[in-house]
Amino acid sequence: MPEPKEIFVRVDRCMGCHSCELACAVEHSSSRSLYGAISETPRPKNRVYVEFVPPSNPIPLLCRHCEDAPCMHACIAGAIVRTEEGVVITRSDKCIGCWTCVMVCPYGVIGRHLEQHKAYRCDRCPDRSLPACVDACPTKALVYLTAGDFSKGVRLTASAGMLTGQGG
Amino acid sequence: MSGGTNRYVIVGAGAAGMAAAEAVRSLDKRGSVTVFSDEPDPPYFRPLIPFLISGKKRAVDMAMSGQGPYSGEGMDLKLNARIRAIDCQARAVCMEDGEKIAYDRLLIATGSRSRIPGEIEGTSIEGVFAPRTLASARAIAARVENGRHAVMLGGGLLNLKVAFALLECGLKVTLVVKSPQVLSQLMEPEDTFLIRDALNRAGLQIITGAGARRILSGSKGVSGILLEDGREISCELVCIGKGVEPNVGFDHESIQVDGGVVADNFTRCNVSDVYAAGDVAVTFDPITGGRIVTGLWTSAVEMGRCAGLNMAGRPTEYGGALGILNATQVADVAFVSMGMVHTKGRDFETHVCGSAGAYRKLVFSPDGTKLVGVLLVGDISRAGLYRSVIRERMEVSGIKSHIINHTLHYGHFIG
């Protein structure tokens, strides 16, 4: 199998515009349009989060689909699996909303869908060739590449390198 | 070794045993992996058994094989197969019928069982249960058909989960709790108000500060319960949730057992090529350094994976287990409790913040430099960050206000 692509973050390029959050929420809405998404209840949930590090440096955070995914091993219901493409997903039908994954995720990027009582996170947009957040990013702070291409092609900043590291 | 291939034997097919089997397989494709279980059911997600009682899931929906990280492949699974003895000298395990199975590496992953308090009379009456296995859940489900009122002895998480399943079946459910408040292992009484509210709203009856003296029986099994204070409650079903104790009932000579099978930082026992993981193992707490037995799925999996890697020849150190590491939702209130959360009369630096819908308690070391415990009720978002901070024994000065205000995010670790 060819090396799968991943979403990488080039923190130095992020301007904190939140376009990724919006695109993500729209992609995960039923209508998949901005107009439709705004009026949906429950409100469509974004799975990428732009946070700010003092003094005011924006940083997009999202599921790293960790190699040794702590959430997958901790899940008491067997609801979290890794797909052949290397994407760690929560199967809604199996999720019992116990939030054990939220308790162990070292990145703090697993959300709780309160209305559905299910956990959710980045699914790398299975229906798209380019994930919505990457597509929407005006500064290319988010890129979709294989790990090899990413480390080859970009000036790897220390912080971006850390972001792709595993934790547990 | 037999002809250059290792024979791995695992006793117990729970979280620890199955995680270990998968880990062994990930490194060693040639050796034989034999897993013994004294249960009739193929390995399953034990925490899901309340869903069998409520009817929300069938047993097949709870099977581990093929779900989550468990392939269930490449191992020889023996069900209904209790190991009676471990003979470390002969390097073999012995089944009930006397058959011996040789091992090159052995994992003890026999888990734990419900503790039945000796001081309560009548615990063997029909209709008294200690939910732990699928078999016990089936028995409860059968009893529910003719029951109206269930009394739960013990106010821990297990009993609460089972209590909700019984409520969903339409039973009246009363929780009898000896402690001043529910969930006393996971929080202090004043931490529980949001949860108590939620339990009350859900229709659970709760009697605190009361213990059971005797379970009463009639012609159809359980007919009621007599409390220590003389009160009598009629019921058709009793569930005991008074904690667990490690399954160390197998015969052995040289394995060190001290409240469980003692394991070192590499999950090894005192006897060579014998390992222990999961509820049965005595491991250590990274905060206190003290020896503990954990009754946790998450720890059982971590320890089991670690043991599996060690058994297959990759030295892997275990990072230790927090005595408390629980997340759940009771009624409509979520909570996470981890590390050191019982602070009364102790010298910790504690920050508490409560509102109508959320409550949190952040516990730091007495000198305020390390986070040692976290309780989040209602808003549990990004709880995993705190687990890392506690576990890595991080120096918190730069992020302390974010921890106290629950505004911590991953960016703070790299910014």
Ligand SMILES: Cc1cc2nc3c(=O)[nH]c(=O)nc-3n(C[C@H](O)[C@H](O)[C@H](O)COP(=O)(O)OP(=O)(O)OC[C@H]3O[C@@H](n4cnc5c(N)ncnc54)[C@H](O)[C@@H]3O)c2cc1C
């Ligand atoms: C209703 C319920 C809810 C729970 N919820 C949570 C939760 O939310 N979070 C959490 O972390 N934990 C939870 N737990 C606890 C969790 O299930 C246990 O910590 C976990 O199952 C321990 O795994 P283990 O492999 O060490 O042991 P076990 O799961 O106990 O498995 C050990 C197996 O070995 C078998 N065995 C014992 N002796 C022998 C022998 N001599 N020969 C052969 N086989 C033997 C046992 O019968 C058993 O099948 C819950 C438990 C229950 C019952």
